[in-house]
Amino acid sequence: MGLPDASGDLSSEMEVDAFRRLFPLRYFERHLSESIRPDARPLGRARDTTLALGAVASAHGSALAKIGSTTMLAAIKMEVMTPSTESPDEGSIAIDFHMPPICSPIVRPGRPAEAAPVISKQLSDTISSSGMINLKELSLVSGKAAWMAYLDIYCLDADGALFDAALLSAVAAFSHLQIPIVSLNDDGKIELISEEDDGAKLEVEPVNKEKRKLTLSSIPFSLTCILHKNYILADPTAEEESIMETAVTVVLDSSSRLVSFYKPGGPVLAHTSAVQDCVALTRQRVKELQNILDETLSGMEID
Amino acid sequence: MESERDDGRSPSQLRPLSCARNVLHRAHGSASWSQGDTKVLAAVYGPKAGTKKNENPEKACIEVIWKPKTGQIGKQEKEFEMILKRTLQSICILTLNPNTTTSIIIQVVNDDGALLVCAINAACAALIDAGIPLKHLAVAICCCLAEGGYVILDPTKLEEQKMRGFAYLVFPNSIVSVLPKGSSHVEGEPMEHGIITSVTHGVMSVEEYLKCLERGRAASTKLSDLLRRSLQSQLPSDSSKAV
Numbered sequence: 001m002g003l004p005d006a007s008g009d010l011s012s013e014m015e016v017d018a019f020r021r022l023f024p025l026r027y028f029e030r031h032l033s034e035s036i037r038p039d040a041r042p043l044g045r046a047r048d049t050t051l052a053l054g055a056v057a058s059a060h061g062s063a064l065a066k067i068g069s070t071t072m073l074a075a076i077k078m079e080v081m082t083p084s085t086e087s088p089d090e091g092s093i094a095i096d097f098h099m100p101p102i103c104s105p106i107v108r109p110g111r112p113a114e115a116a117p118v119i120s121k122q123l124s125d126t127i128s129s130s131g132m133i134n135l136k137e138l139s140l141v142s143g144k145a146a147w148m149a150y151l152d153i154y155c156l157d158a159d160g161a162l163f164d165a166a167l168l169s170a171v172a173a174f175s176h177l178q179i180p181i182v183s184l185n186d187d188g189k190i191e192l193i194s195e196e197d198d199g200a201k202l203e204v205e206p207v208n209k210e211k212r213k214l215t216l217s218s219i220p221f222s223l224t225c226i227l228h229k230n231y232i233l234a235d236p237t238a239e240e241e242s243i244m245e246t247a248v249t250v251v252l253d254s255s256s257r258l259v260s261f262y263k264p265g266g267p268v269l270a271h272t273s274a275v276q277d278c279v280a281l282t283r284q285r286v287k288e289l290q291n292i293l294d295e296t297l298s299g300m301e302i303d
Numbered sequence: 304m305e306s307e308r309d310d311g312r313s314p315s316q317l318r319p320l321s322c323a324r325n326v327l328h329r330a331h332g333s334a335s336w337s338q339g340d341t342k343v344l345a346a347v348y349g350p351k352a353g354t355k356k357n358e359n360p361e362k363a364c365i366e367v368i369w370k371p372k373t374g375q376i377g378k379q380e381k382e383f384e385m386i387l388k389r390t391l392q393s394i395c396i397l398t399l400n401p402n403t404t405t406s407i408i409i410q411v412v413n414d415d416g417a418l419l420v421c422a423i424n425a426a427c428a429a430l431i432d433a434g435i436p437l438k439h440l441a442v443a444i445c446c447c448l449a450e451g452g453y454v455i456l457d458p459t460k461l462e463e464q465k466m467r468g469f470a471y472l473v474f475p476n477s478i479v480s481v482l483p484k485g486s487s488h489v490e491g492e493p494m495e496h497g498i499i500t501s502v503t504h505g506v507m508s509v510e511e512y513l514k515c516l517e518r519g520r521a522a523s524t525k526l527s528d529l530l531r532r533s534l535q536s537q538l539p540s541d542s543s544k545a546v
Contacts, residue, residue, distance in 0.1 A: 253506065263500055275498070
């Protein structure tokens with residue numbers, strides 16, 4: 001191949017593991033020039049993705065998403081609150097993303113991870129601007145009571161493409177969400193009807209008998225790609241992210257509209273062709289993820 | 304067909320820009336940058352010895368501290384810090400001063416839309432003032448997508464809130480140094496058309512995003528010329544002060 005520096009000559013005589021540790025970039029480039037990645041994936045293929053709903057029994061909606069070994073657990077808790085005066089007939093959503101020390105050797109106990117608030121901001125921006133959830137559906141009594149949905153996402157294993165996995169788990173948790181039944185008591189206050197005495201308290205009329213599920217329109221899905229020279233690597237692992245630093249995250253909704261094109265710096269410039277390639281890869285991935293979500297949801301209904 | 308803006312600007316007209324360097328005496332480099340009523344002050348300290356934990360000691364480390372106009376730093380500011388850090392990392396020559404940290408402090412003076420864009424331009428001017436070697440400049444621009452599908456540039460805060468979506472885009476400026484033929488072009492596109500940073504809000508079609516890119520590029524060329532002129536004109540006064 002005629003590599004310019006000494007590592008090229010060494011590659012033939014050195015053990016593979018030693019070469020990988022000493023010259024990580026060369027190691028990857030040798031793979032990329034053969035259109036393959038060290039984990040045997042082609043460049044544009046994402047890792048195996050699985051989704052499980054209802055992982056947290058105490059939450060009103062929850063999901064566990066795995067992309068390769070990146071694992072995210074999302075859970076939604078609903079609480080009744082008084083809506084703000086500017087939007088009296090809308091509920092609200094609070095999203096928090098946590099990176100506990102178990103998820104990665106980079107995160108130290110006691111010191112919050114730098115990436116966590118950024119991803120949590122990205123998630124709330126994406127979910128609000130995609131218009132997936134109609135906040136009016138979270139209203140109970142206009143001006144008096146509305147739902148506050150607390151979505152907490154825990155990263156259990158951080159092995160690259162954190163945002164993709166977090167968004168998938170968030171979307172799945174919202175589609176699994178079962179809104180609790182509430183009723184208006186004599187004082188005009190909202191109170192929860194627990195599942196057990198559902199039959200006994202039939203004289204109290206539930207406020208939200210019909211509205212137990214949210215209708216999700218134009219669900220957003222995302223794909224993170226690494227740009228390195230002319231190569232585009234879909235769904236990077238943590239190792240790939242640390243060696244090749246230019247990441248692009250594209251979020252498309254189910255009708256192929258662009259929700260976000262996120263490239264925070266990085267040494268490689270994204271030219272128009274790279275932008276279009278990333279969008280094309282994301283289009284494919286959105287179809288895959290939509291199928292996975294649909295299959296998981298239909299699997300739930302059978303049970 | 305294209306509606307007039309509240310302040311009477313045409314869609315692709317920027318607000319009045321002003322850039323002043325060397326505004327702080329204790330900092331190694333400083334700059335203030337304003338676009339209309341948005342104003343940001345940037346200070347550079349460094350390179351100082353040592354890097355922080357989890358940073359590669361074989362490279363120079365860049366640290367960004369964002370100070371909002373009032374109140375505590377929140378998620379939004381953390382995100383700005385991260386975007387700014389990654390953007391500046393891509394224009395600095397990090398291998399030149401390994402195992403050092405350069406701190407960039409951004410103080411928001413007033414926010415009237417396109418805040419991040421203003422901060423990136425200010426930070427870039429402050430790095431030049433500090434004499435830190437850069438590969439090229441970063442030129443940031445904010446494109447807004449209005450209801451009718453047309454693009455307006457450099458929005459005010461009110462316009463930012465009203466619009467369907469907006470994109471913060473950062474491009475490299477054109478370099479005037481002599482390069483081997485062809486190296487400044489990538490796949491038929493000039494280098495300054497590549498995106499360093501892109502952050503979007505709101506839903507748009509892919510075509511609309513590409514349209515934003517095109518308009519952003521056109522405006523960034525003008526902006527980078529202006530930046531270059533304003534930085535050059537300040538050089539003689541600097542050297543006279545040194546004497």
